[in-house]
Amino acid sequence: MPDMEHLLGVPLTRRTALGGTAALTASSVISESDPAIAAPLTKPVGVRMAIRTTVNGKAVPVEIDVRTSLLDLLREQLHLTGAKKGCDHGQCGACTVHVDGRRVASCLTLAAKVDGRAVTTIEGLADGKTLHPMQQAFIDHDALQCGYCTPGQIMAAVACVREGNATSKDRIREYMSGNICRCGAYVGIVAAIEQVAGREKV
Amino acid sequence: MRPFTYARPESAAAAVRAFMAAGAGAHYIAGGTSLYDLMKLDIEKPQHLIDVTTIRGLDAIETNGERLRFEALAPMSAVATDKVVLRDYPILAEALWKAASQQLRNMATVGGNLLQRTRCLYFRNGAGGTSVGNTYPCNKREPGSGCAAIGGLDRGQAVLGQSSSCTAVSPGDWPVALVALDAYVEVLGAGGSRAIPIAELYRLPGSTPNLEFTLQPGEMITAIVVPKTKAGRHSTYHKIRDRESYAFALASAAVALDMDGDTVTRARIGLGGVATKPWRATAAEALLAGKPLTPATALAAGHAAFADAKAGQHNGFKIELGARTVADALTIAAARNRS
Numbered sequence: 001m002p003d004m005e006h007l008l009g010v011p012l013t014r015r016t017a018l019g020g021t022a023a024l025t026a027s028s029v030i031s032e033s034d035p036a037i038a039a040p041l042t043k044p045v046g047v048r049m050a051i052r053t054t055v056n057g058k059a060v061p062v063e064i065d066v067r068t069s070l071l072d073l074l075r076e077q078l079h080l081t082g083a084k085k086g087c088d089h090g091q092c093g094a095c096t097v098h099v100d101g102r103r104v105a106s107c108l109t110l111a112a113k114v115d116g117r118a119v120t121t122i123e124g125l126a127d128g129k130t131l132h133p134m135q136q137a138f139i140d141h142d143a144l145q146c147g148y149c150t151p152g153q154i155m156a157a158v159a160c161v162r163e164g165n166a167t168s169k170d171r172i173r174e175y176m177s178g179n180i181c182r183c184g185a186y187v188g189i190v191a192a193i194e195q196v197a198g199r200e201k202v
Numbered sequence: 203m204r205p206f207t208y209a210r211p212e213s214a215a216a217a218v219r220a221f222m223a224a225g226a227g228a229h230y231i232a233g234g235t236s237l238y239d240l241m242k243l244d245i246e247k248p249q250h251l252i253d254v255t256t257i258r259g260l261d262a263i264e265t266n267g268e269r270l271r272f273e274a275l276a277p278m279s280a281v282a283t284d285k286v287v288l289r290d291y292p293i294l295a296e297a298l299w300k301a302a303s304q305q306l307r308n309m310a311t312v313g314g315n316l317l318q319r320t321r322c323l324y325f326r327n328g329a330g331g332t333s334v335g336n337t338y339p340c341n342k343r344e345p346g347s348g349c350a351a352i353g354g355l356d357r358g359q360a361v362l363g364q365s366s367s368c369t370a371v372s373p374g375d376w377p378v379a380l381v382a383l384d385a386y387v388e389v390l391g392a393g394g395s396r397a398i399p400i401a402e403l404y405r406l407p408g409s410t411p412n413l414e415f416t417l418q419p420g421e422m423i424t425a426i427v428v429p430k431t432k433a434g435r436h437s438t439y440h441k442i443r444d445r446e447s448y449a450f451a452l453a454s455a456a457v458a459l460d461m462d463g464d465t466v467t468r469a470r471i472g473l474g475g476v477a478t479k480p481w482r483a484t485a486a487e488a489l490l491a492g493k494p495l496t497p498a499t500a501l502a503a504g505h506a507a508f509a510d511a512k513a514g515q516h517n518g519f520k521i522e523l524g525a526r527t528v529a530d531a532l533t534i535a536a537a538r539n540r541s
């Protein structure tokens with residue numbers, strides 16, 4: 001992703017990637033009033049609230065609609081699309097981020113709840129150009145295929161090690177069970193976590 | 203999702219006041235892992251959310267003294283890793299760490315857990331929400347509409363405590379362990395505070411499955427209290443699931459034993475995944491009192507726990523599975539901390 005941003009010279013978001021034509025095509029097929037495909041809330045339309053949160057070390061004052069999830073705030077308003085929406089119901093772990101250092105499912109976290117708190121996403125893990133040891137370990141162990149679950153897996157994995165729950169293969173599997181990988185990269189994921197737990201301070 | 207107002211009181215008393223002032227449509231929200239989820243499915247439709255997680259100092263875990271006291275906002279993950287709970291009450295620690303995922307346990311509170319709503323497929327997916335599209339009747343969701351689970355896909359439904367209106371399983375693990383240990387909750391309402399035994403917090407579905415709890419409007423759970431018992435050391439929460447982790451129980455047994463050598467002087471047994479509320483297996487407890495714990499008495503107790511069970515079309519397996527889960531739990535609990 002950082003490489004592509006360099007190439008394009010703009011921060012890449014799904015919105016800029018898809019562009020306007022895709023949206024047009026969609027709206028010509030499906031009526032805009034269909035509640036089943038209501039557009040994500042990019043601007044507050046319901047009850048508004050101003051919050052101050054810290055995201056990846058930067059203070060972010062932002063106005064939200066109180067219905068907004070932390071995941072939608074990150075992706076749609078702050079354009080941090082690393083955290084993924086797999087299920088939007090707490091069932092897959094793709095949206096995992098850290099709030100005040102603890103891992104949470106951002107899809108079931110009201111954005112209003114991070115007022116005054118510090119959020120860390122996958123975008124905030126690397127130290128400049130140096131990958132976080134867990135990111136490097138995922139590469140070393142081929143711990144992904146399509147990569148959709150990976151940002152959530154890595155955020156959960158970092159927390160798993162910090163919590164002291166990466167002490168054996170079985171315990172890693174138990175404490176990583178909230179992160180589903182449809183490609184089945186589990187063997188590599190467990191190996192990557194074991195590597196980091198064994199030798200690094202994270 | 204429907205619009206709502208959002209308030210963040212700083213004390214439990216202020217939360218109750220905010221709730222009473224907001225009137226109809228007021229709802230407390232703690233971690234939100236049950237409530238916000240159901241709001242997305244258009245099943246819960248609060249007009250006013252009162253976020254209790256900003257209340258200061260309502261998340262303490264106290265283990266000194268005669269009782270264990272867990273304040274309502276303590277995260278599940280914090281109680282699950284408390285040293286005293288881990289050492290002396292595996293039944294409680296296991297009921298927590300075998301539930302949901304670490305992400306959710308960091309968000310979810312031990313108070314909110316008691317009031318989570320059923321995972322019945324027709325209740326959750328039948329409101330015609332965005333990801334489902336279809337609608338199904340559900341007396342819990344829409345009183346009087348009927349029950350699609352009865353005669354439907356009922357593999358996950360209850361075999362104990364169901365009525366002709368509803369067969370939905372009470373989903374939580376933690377309440378099952380608390381029922382076995384005779385815990386109670388402290389609540390604060392407009393009329394003051396009171397204590398409610400956990401077993402009395404839950405209603406059977408009967409003809410009003412929409413009414414699940416005995417809390418009065420505006421009553422807030424402030425703490426969960428567990429009387430200390432030596433039986434905690436001979437205890438387990440044994441949970442059988444479709445997959446090894448991160449799934450709700452098909453059948454579970456919370457067991458704590460008072461033992462004299464090999465003899466069970468008193469057994470406490472709670473059942474989860476099989477009943478419409480956290481279930482106490484009193485017949486099985488009575489059968490074991492004064493008997494040695496052997497594979498035969500353990501299995502007999504398991505069968506006694508399900509003597510009144512009734513199966514639907516696809517959930518008959520839960521009766522034998524449940525009995526054997528109880529038997530295994532008894533064996534595990536008895537083997538613990540032998541000295």
Ligand SMILES: Cc1cc2nc3c(=O)[nH]c(=O)nc-3n(C[C@H](O)[C@H](O)[C@H](O)COP(=O)(O)OP(=O)(O)OC[C@H]3O[C@@H](n4cnc5c(N)ncnc54)[C@H](O)[C@@H]3O)c2cc1C
Nearest residue numbers: 090232233234235236237301302311314315317374375423
């Ligand atoms: C994918 C997934 C898997 C899960 N797996 C399991 C599992 O295996 N086992 C299990 O037991 N649970 C499981 N859960 C459920 C989870 O444990 C509960 O959702 C959680 O414990 C609820 O706590 P909360 O603080 O988030 O409650 P909330 O969602 O905030 O609230 C739940 C209800 O309680 C009310 N409430 C909250 N706090 C109070 C209070 N102090 N006083 C009065 N009312 C209050 C709210 O108004 C609401 O009606 C799972 C959830 C998900 C999403």
Ligand code: FES
Nearest residue numbers: 086087088093107
């Ligand atoms: S998107 Fe949050 S858990 Fe699936």
Ligand code: FES
Nearest residue numbers: 145147181182183
């Ligand atoms: S790498 Fe494809 S879902 Fe995990």
